[in-house]
Amino acid sequence: MQTKQKVVIAEDHNILRAGLRSLLEDMEEVEVTAEARDGVEAIQCVREHLPDLLLLDLSMPRLNGLSAINEIKASYPETKILVLTVHKAEDYILESFRAGADGYCLKEADRADLFGAIRNVLAGKRYLDPGIADQVLEGFIEGKQSLKQQSSWDTVTQREKEVLKLVGEGRKNKEIGDILCISVKTVEKHRANIMEKLNLHNASELTAYAIKKGLVVEE
CATH class of the missing domain: 3.40.50.2300 (Response regulator)
Structure with a gap:
């Protein structure tokens, strides 16, 4: 069998x-x-x-x-x-x-x-x-694939995208750290990097961007 x-x-x-x-x-x-x-x-x-x-x-x-x-x-x-x-x-x-x-x-x-x-x-x-x-x-x-013309989004690492998604879901830094098994300090560093790379300035803009990129599941 x-x-x-x-x-x-x-x-x-x-x-x-x-x-x-x-x-x-x-x-x-x-x-x-x-x-x-x-x-x-x-x-x-x-x-x-x-x-x-x-x-x-x-x-x-x-x-x-x-x-x-x-x-x-x-x-x-x-x-x-x-x-x-x-x-x-x-x-x-x-x-x-x-x-x-x-x-x-x-x-x-x-x-x-x-x-x-x-x-x-x-x-x-x-x-x-x-x-x-x-x-x-x-x-x-x-030659239209996004890989050929790097945008600011292309510079965001996979881990940073994970953090951005969780921020977009309204989760706090400690909760994000627990989910990803990283320290709060590391979460804060990732958030700072994301904001710098994407020219975003606060949590509301991060959330809006996460929704725009389809990272947040819409009910």
């Missing part, structure tokens, strides 16, 4: 998470071993269950998907990560793969495409949703 490959689902919406679990029950070769509601829980689930695949949303509370990818790939590179998201913008796609994602699939994908994406990634192949493959290719051909 073939050993089933372990899958963890990280999705903050309860109904979507339950729907994904139900869908994956139709795949004989995989088994959902755990579920996570945010990036912090996703990292914990990977640490505990060592899954073959993490099915990961990008927009989640506390720690977002991009940050989770960085953390997980640094410690558990053998775990494959398939991003499942609504985001079609090129920035999200490029940043996901740059962080270490193995595949990128849209939530509007049908059942067959999702299963195909999972099987490709588990087989060690890269996967990019057909619905966005053309636009990404066009971006490279026309």
